[in-house]
Amino acid sequence: TQEGVLRRQSLRESAARTYARALPIVPVRARGLTIEGADGRRYLDCLSGAGTLALGHNHPVVLQAIRDVLDSEAPLHVLDLATPVKDAFVTELFRTLPGELAARGRIQFCGPAGTDAVEAALKLVRRATGRQAVLGFTGAYHGMTAGALDVSSAATSVRDTLRLPYPQDYRCPFGVGGEEGAALGARLAESYLDDPKSGVPEPAGMIVEPVQGEGGVHPAPDAWLRRMRALTRARGLPLIADEVQTGVGRTGAFWAVDHAGVVPDVMVLSKAIGGSLPLAVIVYHEDLDVWEPGAHAGTFRGNQLAMAAGAATLAHVRENGLAERARLLGARMLSALRSLATRHAWIGDVRGRGLMLGVELVDPEAARPGSAGPPPADAARAVAVRRECLRRGLIVELGGRHSAVVRLLPPLTLTDDQATAVLDRFADALDAVDR
Numbered sequence: 001t002q003e004g005v006l007r008r009q010s011l012r013e014s015a016a017r018t019y020a021r022a023l024p025i026v027p028v029r030a031r032g033l034t035i036e037g038a039d040g041r042r043y044l045d046c047l048s049g050a051g052t053l054a055l056g057h058n059h060p061v062v063l064q065a066i067r068d069v070l071d072s073e074a075p076l077h078v079l080d081l082a083t084p085v086k087d088a089f090v091t092e093l094f095r096t097l098p099g100e101l102a103a104r105g106r107i108q109f110c111g112p113a114g115t116d117a118v119e120a121a122l123k124l125v126r127r128a129t130g131r132q133a134v135l136g137f138t139g140a141y142h143g144m145t146a147g148a149l150d151v152s153s154a155a156t157s158v159r160d161t162l163r164l165p166y167p168q169d170y171r172c173p174f175g176v177g178g179e180e181g182a183a184l185g186a187r188l189a190e191s192y193l194d195d196p197k198s199g200v201p202e203p204a205g206m207i208v209e210p211v212q213g214e215g216g217v218h219p220a221p222d223a224w225l226r227r228m229r230a231l232t233r234a235r236g237l238p239l240i241a242d243e244v245q246t247g248v249g250r251t252g253a254f255w256a257v258d259h260a261g262v263v264p265d266v267m268v269l270s271k272a273i274g275g276s277l278p279l280a281v282i283v284y285h286e287d288l289d290v291w292e293p294g295a296h297a298g299t300f301r302g303n304q305l306a307m308a309a310g311a312a313t314l315a316h317v318r319e320n321g322l323a324e325r326a327r328l329l330g331a332r333m334l335s336a337l338r339s340l341a342t343r344h345a346w347i348g349d350v351r352g353r354g355l356m357l358g359v360e361l362v363d364p365e366a367a368r369p370g371s372a373g374p375p376p377a378d379a380a381r382a383v384a385v386r387r388e389c390l391r392r393g394l395i396v397e398l399g400g401r402h403s404a405v406v407r408l409l410p411p412l413t414l415t416d417d418q419a420t421a422v423l424d425r426f427a428d429a430l431d432a433v434d435r
């Protein structure tokens with residue numbers, strides 16, 4: 001039974017991960033946006049495997065691609081040997097890559113997780129430049145392995161990295177927000193690098209999320225991203241774009257860097273590229289191809305089922321214009337969420353790009369009198385909103401530095417009616433929190 005499964009799981013499984021406790025459901029079936037629990041209840045899933053399920057659960061083209069591999073008796077795992085399945089995946093992926101990367105890119109399979117690919121990217125730019133420090137950004141999230149943590153914001157070690165200010169409208173470190181705040185951040189980054197007394201060692205590269213996801217859904221302005229590209233190019237620094245979460249149409253362009261017309265030197269890709277199965281790669285400019293044989297290894301780089309599911313997903317998104325669909329639907333949802341915000345004083349901000357949406361909750365009563373910035377974040381209210389959403393059959397994610405940002409990451413296959421259902425349930429949940 002559902003209760004038995006939940007009880008056994010919470011006995012044996014460490015509390016390091018919290019989903020299982022925050023979402024006490026036992027999914028047994030899923031299709032598209034919908035998950036069905038062992039108790040027969042149905043939920044609209046806007047967590048989407050933390051953004052992995054571009055086509056939703058068990059999309060027919062993904063299932064068919066997996067079945068085709070199984071039925072063909074192709075090997076399921078052969079390390080990094082060449083196979084027709086891998087060939088099809090790489091061909092499809094390269095069709096989508098921006099600018100020079102499509103023509104002069106190289107690919108390295110890194111393992112199952114986004115953090116594996118982040119490690120490979122960091123190692124690659126360090127090898128290519130012979131330098132160590134990598135520039136990262138405040139609020140960044142790149143994964144949970146040591147190197148990835150070092151360029152993420154939650155890191156305790158700042159040995160190898162400098163955190164530059166990431167542009168934020170709502171809690172702009174310069175108190176101005178918008179393009180102006182972003183421009184101040186860019187100028188600060190430039191002056192750090194230009195000032196020999198800043199103590200910043202000559203870096204090996206820069207790593208950036210075009211939209212910060214775990215950090216609380218902060219889209220970087222296109223002009224700022226172009227400036228980071230210009231800055232890194234002028235200094236001969238490789239620019240790494242972490243598109244683990246933003247990739248494959250999620251933000252309304254196939255890759256989020258496409259909005260700004262920026263072509264990074266390295267792209268870190270995972271989540272949706274595996275069509276819901278574990279897969280992570282880096283793609284990088286051939287000039288950076290400094291690996292010698294054996295320089296980078298890892299057993300699980302050859303998951304044929306993930307490559308097949310991934311190729312089917314990439315092709316489906318491209319052929320059906322799902323990035324454009326995410327852009328239009330995302331804009332509609334963003335404005336609907338903004339009008340909901342006018343009804344609740346404790347919604348501080350609504351933001352996002354495409355189908356990567358965030359609602360930041362604040363405590364207006366705790367605002368210090370006379371202080372100019374936004375009120376403090378309210379994590380307790382975010383937990384309450386998530387609980388009320390779950391009661392109404394809607395699964396949402398929490399994020400942001402204070403876990404006070406309610407995040408929606410629905411699949412790109414979301415229909416207009418489903419979007420309406422998600423918004424209705426969300427509106428009801430917000431009203432319930434007020435009561």
Ligand code: PMP
Nearest residue numbers: 113114115141142143242244245
């Ligand atoms: N980079 C980004 C931008 C991410 O959002 C994540 C995961 N949320 C990662 C890296 C790490 O991926 P994984 O959890 O698969 O290691």
